[in-house]
Amino acid sequence: MAKIFVRERSRIGKGEGTPRFALLGVEGSDLKFFQIHVRKSELDAIAQSIGAEVVMLPRGTGEGAGDGSGGGKRKKKSTKRATKGNA
Numbered sequence: 191m192a193k194i195f196v197r198e199r200s201r202i203g204k205g206e207g208t209p210r211f212a213l214l215g216v217e218g219s220d221l222k223f224f225q226i227h228v229r230k231s232e233l234d235a236i237a238q239s240i241g242a243e244v245v246m247l248p249r250g251t252g253e254g255a256g257d258g259s260g261g262g263k264r265k266k267k268s269t270k271r272a273t274k275g276n277a
Contacts (some may be wrong), residue, residue, distance in 0.1 A: 192242035
């Protein structure tokens with residue numbers, strides 16, 4: 191039986207209309223995903239269609255878990271350059 195591994199996303203507020211689950215991997219199927227964030231209803235429909243089991247993985251509980259310190263997109267640092275008129 192195929193398995194789909196997912197976990198709940200950490201930076202999702204209630205009622206925002208954004209997908210709540212992050213897809214982590216698929217075992218035992220040739221299924222390809224093109225979107226890694228999915229809604230529960232979408233996840234259930236996919237699992238039922240291919241006869242897969244959905245495995246919910248726990249979120250981290252170690253140091254720094256859930257405080258937003260673990261990676262993600264970096265913000266660009268603003269650097270001011272001297273131009274001919276300002277130098």
